[in-house]
Amino acid sequence: MEKIILFLTVLCCTLSSCTKEKTDYEAEIDTIVPERIEFKEVTNFKSGNYTIRIEALGGQLYKGYNQIRLKIEAPDQPAPSTVTLLPILTDSQGKISSCPHRYEQLYQAEEGYFEGYVVFTEESRNTSHWDLHIGFTAAEQLHSNSQRIQVRPQDNKNLNMTSFTGNDGEQYFIALIAPQKPKVAENNLTAGIYKYNKPKALSSSSTIDPAQFSYSQVEGYTLQLDPRMPEPSMGNHSSPNNKDLVQGTDKLYHGVVNYTMTGNWTLNFILLNHQGRIVKGTVVPNDFTPGVEGIKSELHIDILF
Amino acid sequence: MNVVFALLLGVCTVNAQDNLAQRDTTKILEEIKVKAKGKKKIKTDMKLAVSVDEFLASSQSISFIKRGAYAWEPLLNNMSSERSSITIDGMHVFGACTDKMDPITSYVETNNLSTVDIKSGQEGNLHGATVAGSIDLQRKSTAFGLDKKVTGSYQTGFEFNNKQHFNLADMSYSGNRFVADGSISFRKAKNYHSGDNKEVKHSQFNKFNSSIGLAYKTGERSALRIDAIYDKAKDVGFPALPMDLWLSRALITSASYKQIFEDNIIQFWDTKVYYNTIEHYMDDTTRPENLVHMDMPGWSTTYGLLSKIALKRGRLTSEVQLNAYDNLSIAEMRMYPQDRSKRTMFAYSWPWITTRFAGLSTSNSLDLSDKSHLTFGGSLGWNYNYSKYVEFNKIFYPDAPQKKNSILPSLHASYHVNVARFDFSVGSGYGHRAPSISESYGYYIYNSFDRYDYIGNPHLKNEISYEINATAGYKSNKMGIQAKVNYFYIQDYIVGRILSMGSPMNYQSVGVKGYTALDHANILNLAISTNYDILPHLHWKGTITYARATDGQRGNLPFIRPLSYQTSLHYMYKRFGIQTSLNGDAVQRDYSPEYGEDKTPAYQIWNASADYVLPIQKVNATLQIGAENILDTYYSTYADWGNIPRMGRNIFTSLKINF
Numbered sequence: 001m002e003k004i005i006l007f008l009t010v011l012c013c014t015l016s017s018c019t020k021e022k023t024d025y026e027a028e029i030d031t032i033v034p035e036r037i038e039f040k041e042v043t044n045f046k047s048g049n050y051t052i053r054i055e056a057l058g059g060q061l062y063k064g065y066n067q068i069r070l071k072i073e074a075p076d077q078p079a080p081s082t083v084t085l086l087p088i089l090t091d092s093q094g095k096i097s098s099c100p101h102r103y104e105q106l107y108q109a110e111e112g113y114f115e116g117y118v119v120f121t122e123e124s125r126n127t128s129h130w131d132l133h134i135g136f137t138a139a140e141q142l143h144s145n146s147q148r149i150q151v152r153p154q155d156n157k158n159l160n161m162t163s164f165t166g167n168d169g170e171q172y173f174i175a176l177i178a179p180q181k182p183k184v185a186e187n188n189l190t191a192g193i194y195k196y197n198k199p200k201a202l203s204s205s206s207t208i209d210p211a212q213f214s215y216s217q218v219e220g221y222t223l224q225l226d227p228r229m230p231e232p233s234m235g236n237h238s239s240p241n242n243k244d245l246v247q248g249t250d251k252l253y254h255g256v257v258n259y260t261m262t263g264n265w266t267l268n269f270i271l272l273n274h275q276g277r278i279v280k281g282t283v284v285p286n287d288f289t290p291g292v293e294g295i296k297s298e299l300h301i302d303i304l305f
Numbered sequence: 306m307n308v309v310f311a312l313l314l315g316v317c318t319v320n321a322q323d324n325l326a327q328r329d330t331t332k333i334l335e336e337i338k339v340k341a342k343g344k345k346k347i348k349t350d351m352k353l354a355v356s357v358d359e360f361l362a363s364s365q366s367i368s369f370i371k372r373g374a375y376a377w378e379p380l381l382n383n384m385s386s387e388r389s390s391i392t393i394d395g396m397h398v399f400g401a402c403t404d405k406m407d408p409i410t411s412y413v414e415t416n417n418l419s420t421v422d423i424k425s426g427q428e429g430n431l432h433g434a435t436v437a438g439s440i441d442l443q444r445k446s447t448a449f450g451l452d453k454k455v456t457g458s459y460q461t462g463f464e465f466n467n468k469q470h471f472n473l474a475d476m477s478y479s480g481n482r483f484v485a486d487g488s489i490s491f492r493k494a495k496n497y498h499s500g501d502n503k504e505v506k507h508s509q510f511n512k513f514n515s516s517i518g519l520a521y522k523t524g525e526r527s528a529l530r531i532d533a534i535y536d537k538a539k540d541v542g543f544p545a546l547p548m549d550l551w552l553s554r555a556l557i558t559s560a561s562y563k564q565i566f567e568d569n570i571i572q573f574w575d576t577k578v579y580y581n582t583i584e585h586y587m588d589d590t591t592r593p594e595n596l597v598h599m600d601m602p603g604w605s606t607t608y609g610l611l612s613k614i615a616l617k618r619g620r621l622t623s624e625v626q627l628n629a630y631d632n633l634s635i636a637e638m639r640m641y642p643q644d645r646s647k648r649t650m651f652a653y654s655w656p657w658i659t660t661r662f663a664g665l666s667t668s669n670s671l672d673l674s675d676k677s678h679l680t681f682g683g684s685l686g687w688n689y690n691y692s693k694y695v696e697f698n699k700i701f702y703p704d705a706p707q708k709k710n711s712i713l714p715s716l717h718a719s720y721h722v723n724v725a726r727f728d729f730s731v732g733s734g735y736g737h738r739a740p741s742i743s744e745s746y747g748y749y750i751y752n753s754f755d756r757y758d759y760i761g762n763p764h765l766k767n768e769i770s771y772e773i774n775a776t777a778g779y780k781s782n783k784m785g786i787q788a789k790v791n792y793f794y795i796q797d798y799i800v801g802r803i804l805s806m807g808s809p810m811n812y813q814s815v816g817v818k819g820y821t822a823l824d825h826a827n828i829l830n831l832a833i834s835t836n837y838d839i840l841p842h843l844h845w846k847g848t849i850t851y852a853r854a855t856d857g858q859r860g861n862l863p864f865i866r867p868l869s870y871q872t873s874l875h876y877m878y879k880r881f882g883i884q885t886s887l888n889g890d891a892v893q894r895d896y897s898p899e900y901g902e903d904k905t906p907a908y909q910i911w912n913a914s915a916d917y918v919l920p921i922q923k924v925n926a927t928l929q930i931g932a933e934n935i936l937d938t939y940y941s942t943y944a945d946w947g948n949i950p951r952m953g954r955n956i957f958t959s960l961k962i963n964f
Binding site: 018019020022023025028032183184185186229231232233234235236237238239240241258260261262263264286288290291304 | 552554584586596597602604635637638639640642643647648649650651652653694696697699700701703749804806807808809810812813814815816
């Protein structure tokens with residue numbers, strides 16, 4: 001009897017093992033969506049007695065939105081104040097430009113670092129490069145430094161960005177900030193919307209004038225959202241219960257996007273100004289069109305997870 | 306054969322002859338020799354060798370949704386399978402396919418069943434909560450110490466229409482302390498042809514089933530039994546669906562211990578633990594016309610406990626049963642982009658749903674006099690659902706809870722009386738059922754019937770059924786007539802309704818439907834059956850059924866059988882038996898366009914068969930030849946998914962040997 005039971009137990013185990021393995025859904029997203037949670041040092045350099053450490057998520061800078069922490073340390077020296085940061089891109093012709101950023105860094109007293117962000121609009125290439133111009137005041141003395149940095153291509157499509165000229169002639173930038181790693185779920189979508197402030201007068205000085213590279217966070221606009229799957233076989237599939245992005249107290253724009261399955265999605269946008277006028281974007285068709293690639297808004301960002 | 310069929314009908318549904326009452330006297334002591342050698346009951350009037358589906362179809366209260374030639378979905382009292390409790394020896398098994406391609410009945414085979422116990426409405430609450438009733442597929446189990454130690458049977462046959470050949474064998478050994486039952490079966494069929502002789506593509510099937518049961522007498526009045534069924538279906542076509550089945554496998558196991566008590570209030574106590582696991586893989590590689598290639602695997606694993614005590618005191622006999630189970634159902638959906646180098650698209654259609662149930666039920670019979678008795682019972686159950694990836698459900702229902710508890714009460718009572726040759730019964734019932742996992746947590750489950758993607762609604766309330774039923778019968782030596790009627794008023798009846806949000810995910814789909822509850826639905830079922838012995842060897846039988854179901858606002862519910870009839874003649878002469886039958890449905894007057902139905906025309910099918918018992922000593926061998934749909938009528942019924950045509954003329958042959 002015992003032998004029979006043993007035999008049957010073994011038989012059960014053999015027969016009950018699955019033919020196909022179940023999908024590890026969360027691990028599968030991990031394979032194509034890198035998630036960076038920890039701030040690590042990107043680079044450091046000396047300015048007088050001070051050591052300046054630049055930190056970013058994962059210790060790398062990427063095209064798109066980067067949160068930046070500056071640690072300016074020196075033993076037995078007065079604490080630095082008025083820390084400024086200006087990213088400058090120099091192209092192959094030597095022409096310089098910048099990108100959306102916070103110029104004056106916020107001091108986080110508890111953690112002891114200065115906080116800011118940069119939305120890099122391009123990655124570093126052989127012919128063009130980025131420098132971070134970091135200035136600070138310590139003991140009433142102004143320190144100015146420039147540090148060459150490497151901006152890598154964005155490897156997480158969920159942090160993509162786009163730039164465009166609005167119908168009002170202004171230059172705008174929209175960068176996705178969260179979620180880094182979306183799920184098949186209701187996701188809180190965060191984006192930064194920035195604008196280039198055209199300088200009143202062109203600078204003639206040969207030194208870099210921050211006034212020429214002024215960017216600000218766009219205030220009080222609405223970013224209408226219509227997420228869709230562009231894959232032809234998905235027939236312009238969309239999801240319910242999405243919410244347009246509106247500005248929160250942190251100045252960033254927050255909304256809700258529902259992804260009904262993993263894969264390629266397009267976030268179709270329409271940017272409205274405070275008066276509700278369209279700054280950029282077109283309405284996408286609502287029809288279910290199997291076999292036809294979905295039509296995208298003229299203002300959109302593609303994501304993938 | 307008529308006797309057998311009548312006996313089966315007797316077991317079915319509301320009936321004056323409650324089988325509990327019969328069981329108490331003689332059967333209790335023999336319970337350990339359960340269903341002894343008995344004659345093979347699994348056959349129909351027309352066919353000696355049938356599939357489980359064909360057998361169930363011979364019951365008046367069961368109709369089928371057919372998506373092809375295999376794995377028909379049984380509808381009890383014209384209600385879909387989530388409303389009935391379908392069990393194997395009281396064990397809960399849950400299909401692993403979101404498209405209902407694998408009802409539980411597809412995981413057994415006729416040669417490992419002894420009978421099928423069908424109960425209507427709340428009377429079927431012994432194994433768990435139900436609205437429509439219960440279908441319990443009862444396994445064969447041989448008694449200890451039979452005179453004939455080794456018995457067995459073998460069936461083989463060929464059906465010409467779909468070139469189906471089958472071989473079924475089973476064997477039993479009955480010792481004084483040890484009993485063994487084993488069965489094995491193979492069925493293989495090619496595409497069938499409809500009435501206009503057109504091949505119905507993707508209607509092939511291929512099934513292997515085997516079972517084993519071992520019992521050991523641990524004491525004078527106690528025994529331990531272990532059972533296992535292994536079923537494998539491969540390359541099964543579903544012509545009405547956009548996908549076929551590549552492979553499904555089920556392993557259904559149990560171990561039970563039974564103790565009989567003598568001269569006591571307690572008659573016996575039977576406790577069983579069980580485990581079953583199912584895997585189901587759909588396949589669309591055989592359908593090159595599909596725009597999107599998809600993988601849709603599903604898994605379902607259940608652990609359970611069942612413990613039953615039978616009691617008897619004076620004129621009261623009772624059964625008290627504890628049921629508990631835990632099921633995990635997982636279904637995945639992966640769509641492949643046209644450019645295969647791109648990322649595939651993935652979602653769970655059942656996002657890892659756990660269902661737990663625990664309930665106590667009782668069923669009692671009280672003899673009021675020699676001619677009348679009362680049956681009554683009730684159950685109280687607790688149902689729990691847990692969605693591991695509840696974020697899927699939150700897309701449509703943002704405040705969807707991850708866990709859900711519900712209490713499922715049920716009550717029923719009926720009074721039965723015999724007056725001379727007449728018998729009557731009236732009964733009533735009340736019961737709840739929890740929404741099924743597809744209804745609660747299903748995610749973009751494509752329904753090819755109405756071509757909508759279905760979204761489960763986690764906020765659904767229990768369906769509450771109020772039912773009344775009655776039977777009246779007359780029996781004489783030469784004839785019998787019986788009428789049965791039942792009426793269900795079902796509160797919060799769950800249906801799919803078009804959602805104003807979301808867009809289809811499956812490319813064939815036209816929109817998204819969400820499960821929601823109608824305020825109430827009404828379902829009425831009526832059946833009249835008669836039999837008459839014209840001559841001592843010539844018997845006539847006739848059945849007529851009618852059903853009507855509305856959504857409470859004069860709309861019709863779908864899949865309700867129109868007026869249908871069956872009439873048959875059976876003639877026996879020495880070793881020969883000849884039978885012929887005519888059956889059909891009237892035009893489907895009360896169809897439901899809202900749920901994707903169209904008006905199905907009337908049809909009529911004529912069948913005939915002849916059998917001959919071979920003059921061989923010691924073994925009982927029967928040869929049968931017959932034809933279904935002799936006139937090769939082209940038809941499809943109200944419940945044929947997507948109006949796929951049924952089989953045209955089918956000549957069948959079979960040989961059955963019992964030894």
